[in-house]
Amino acid sequence: MLSKSVVSTLLALASARTAQSIPLESPDAPVNISRRWLPSADKIRGVNLGSQFIIEPWMAYDEWASMGCGNANDEWKCVEALGQDAADAAFQKHWDTWTTKDDINQIKSLGLNTVRIPVGFWLREDLVKDGEHYPRGGLKYLDRLVGWCREAGIYVIMDLHGGPGVQYPNQQFTGHGVSYPGFYTQENYERAYKFLEWMTQRIHTNENYFNVGMLQVMNEPVHAGDYPDLAADMVANYYPGAWTRIRNQEKQLGVKDSDLLHIQMMGNAWGSGDPTSHLPDRNFAFYDDHRYYKWDGSVKTTKDGYISAACRDNRGGSDIIVGEWSLSVADSVQFNDEFQIKDRPDQVGWYRKYWAAQAQAFEKSGGWVFWTWKCNWITGFNEWRWCYQSAVAAGAIPRDAASASPRKMCRRTIIHRMHHDVRTPIIIDAVAPTPTVFAHPRRTQFHRCELSLPVPGHVSLDGFPCCEYHSCCIPTQEIEHCDSAPKTRVLKVLRGKAGKKRRYAYYDVKQEPETCPHFVLEHRHERLEYLGEPDAYPQDYPATWREDVHELERDWFSWFAHSEDYRIRWEDGFFDRCALLHTLQTDAEVRAGNVYDLSQYWPPWDPARTRAGSELLWLEARLNTQPREHAGNQWVNRGDPEWYR
Numbered sequence: 001m002l003s004k005s006v007v008s009t010l011l012a013l014a015s016a017r018t019a020q021s022i023p024l025e026s027p028d029a030p031v032n033i034s035r036r037w038l039p040s041a042d043k044i045r046g047v048n049l050g051s052q053f054i055i056e057p058w059m060a061y062d063e064w065a066s067m068g069c070g071n072a073n074d075e076w077k078c079v080e081a082l083g084q085d086a087a088d089a090a091f092q093k094h095w096d097t098w099t100t101k102d103d104i105n106q107i108k109s110l111g112l113n114t115v116r117i118p119v120g121f122w123l124r125e126d127l128v129k130d131g132e133h134y135p136r137g138g139l140k141y142l143d144r145l146v147g148w149c150r151e152a153g154i155y156v157i158m159d160l161h162g163g164p165g166v167q168y169p170n171q172q173f174t175g176h177g178v179s180y181p182g183f184y185t186q187e188n189y190e191r192a193y194k195f196l197e198w199m200t201q202r203i204h205t206n207e208n209y210f211n212v213g214m215l216q217v218m219n220e221p222v223h224a225g226d227y228p229d230l231a232a233d234m235v236a237n238y239y240p241g242a243w244t245r246i247r248n249q250e251k252q253l254g255v256k257d258s259d260l261l262h263i264q265m266m267g268n269a270w271g272s273g274d275p276t277s278h279l280p281d282r283n284f285a286f287y288d289d290h291r292y293y294k295w296d297g298s299v300k301t302t303k304d305g306y307i308s309a310a311c312r313d314n315r316g317g318s319d320i321i322v323g324e325w326s327l328s329v330a331d332s333v334q335f336n337d338e339f340q341i342k343d344r345p346d347q348v349g350w351y352r353k354y355w356a357a358q359a360q361a362f363e364k365s366g367g368w369v370f371w372t373w374k375c376n377w378i379t380g381f382n383e384w385r386w387c388y389q390s391a392v393a394a395g396a397i398p399r400d401a402a403s404a405s406p407r408k409m410c411r412r413t414i415i416h417r418m419h420h421d422v423r424t425p426i427i428i429d430a431v432a433p434t435p436t437v438f439a440h441p442r443r444t445q446f447h448r449c450e451l452s453l454p455v456p457g458h459v460s461l462d463g464f465p466c467c468e469y470h471s472c473c474i475p476t477q478e479i480e481h482c483d484s485a486p487k488t489r490v491l492k493v494l495r496g497k498a499g500k501k502r503r504y505a506y507y508d509v510k511q512e513p514e515t516c517p518h519f520v521l522e523h524r525h526e527r528l529e530y531l532g533e534p535d536a537y538p539q540d541y542p543a544t545w546r547e548d549v550h551e552l553e554r555d556w557f558s559w560f561a562h563s564e565d566y567r568i569r570w571e572d573g574f575f576d577r578c579a580l581l582h583t584l585q586t587d588a589e590v591r592a593g594n595v596y597d598l599s600q601y602w603p604p605w606d607p608a609r610t611r612a613g614s615e616l617l618w619l620e621a622r623l624n625t626q627p628r629e630h631a632g633n634q635w636v637n638r639g640d641p642e643w644y645r
Contacts, residue, residue, distance in 0.1 A: 001363040002159035042156070044321050044360075044367025045401040047107060049390045051140055051375065052099045052145070053119045054162050056172040059386060060098075061377040061588025067094055068440070075120075076176035079133040091135035098374065103389075104148040106375065111401035112390060114322055115154055116369045117145065118161030118219065120175045121195045127164065134175060149207035156212040156290070157323070158199060161219040165189040168220050181222055184230040189238050192218070193245045198263060200249045216264040216323075217242040218286060235273040239265055243279055262286050267320050289315050290324040291362070294331075301333045303350055309355035315365045322362040324371040327351050327385040327396065334385075341394075344379050351396040372585065481510045 050056065055075060059066040064070075067090040069078035079087040107115065121127055122134035123142065149156050162175040165182035182188065196217060215240065224231040243263055250260055254296040265275040268289030276282055291313070301307040306329060315322055329339050333357050341347050362368035375387040384390035391397040487508040564641070578635075604610075 043363045044114050046369040047373040048371045050118045050372030062376050074172045076133045088136050095141035101148045108152040118159045120162035127191050132369045150211045159216040164188040197249045213264040219385040231272040240278045287320045288323040294328045301330045310361045313361040318366045320365040321370040348395045350627040356404040486511045486515045
């Protein structure tokens, strides 16, 4: 059994290599290992089993028609039209065939470690009231499905996708499209609580549910902007009530602390309010985030716009899982020449980059679950932008779900060594011919570039646009290659000793990282080191220049903060000295390397070696004088710097 501290580490999704999950190998394996676990991989990577237990006709048109549901909008309308018995038979055939054991095995083979199973409250049939129309008999198919997941070692998120009374208006995913959401009453809260208690008991007592580790208390409730009173009531009453009822049920079952379910709610980004504001505690709490760039009006509807939006995105911490996302783009452009996929195999390459950009963005958080695994003939053709299985077959999604991880990528790292605080790294996909470099807009929106100088001895940064969001001093770059990086064979001359015959050898040299199909650009910020000392700059140097001068007033004497001319002249001088120091230090490093190389092949009296040694001594002397000059020109005594006078 895992200790609580190890489970907490797993929940952080950061160091799972130190605590591997070990799901049962088969249904016949012992079931007395009672624990909830997250995948041993460092991130959730999964798919939704959409339309398995709540059919959404828009994404399963042929299936819906074969069931005899015709033009019915949702499950309620289909049951009402067919009659209860005929509907039950049609739905049971669907449940038996839509997701099979082969599907689960294929999901596992693609490097996915998680499935999210959307279910309706009507799965517990005694909660359905007279006059409500929902299919019956789905529980045995759910039992079988989670059993397959257990055998395959796949983690399961059980998602209450359709709530009693309907939690969101006019949506097929609720099972009943109505104009007003009726879920937000004490009566319907109670029905949902009873479903959650029942599911909690089943998870902890039925061996097939061993890998069900997370229970989502409600999918996609109303937004606070549309229904402020309903959303506020849910956050204040339903969320804490659901939490308490689940935990009380586990207490009655004698579940150990390390085996408690992970309880999931929609996160802040969904727009219903802060889900944590009334919770009795947050132990093993997770939050769901649905990120569809398709419906984000702020995203520029071009290929570069979608890639840029994904690259800039950061959904939050490791307790946030992006539980729904897709490859689809805005309705207004999805069928134009730039984005059309029907009979357009040439489009697959871009969508593969779009998938990777999103996967990388969501893995900054706890991970992702794609919507959805399977669909059929959306808008009359194989619309794989919504269907993971079809997208893999088309080549738009790789066969290894972890392939977007930066650890499996060739990378070029652009490092801005700055005179102030360190900024967080941003990983972006830069396979595009004109890559864009982004800083975190929340962290750096008040910055501007005051200096970007080429650095002697470093690879040129020509071709990379200047970062507009921060105040950077010295840009450099580093290159790393993955194991699959393309290589070129070159001939190298091996210099022998004097009088000996030269030797030659062939070497495999890795090409530029951009030539690798698994390429990312990392934009990193580091504090500029002053002669090798990263903390040598005065601590009261402000991190930013801001329009409202609040930070300047706090960190500087007021007459300086309000003197624009003085500030500009002081800043220019400071940066000039930073650049000079860095140049001198870099030159010294280059000269030291030259002296070392010369010493390997030339005698001490050779003029080239003597000249290089002399220049090195001069540079070292110059560097030794710079700290004193630099310190003398600072504002240590709050006086006017000597160079300004």
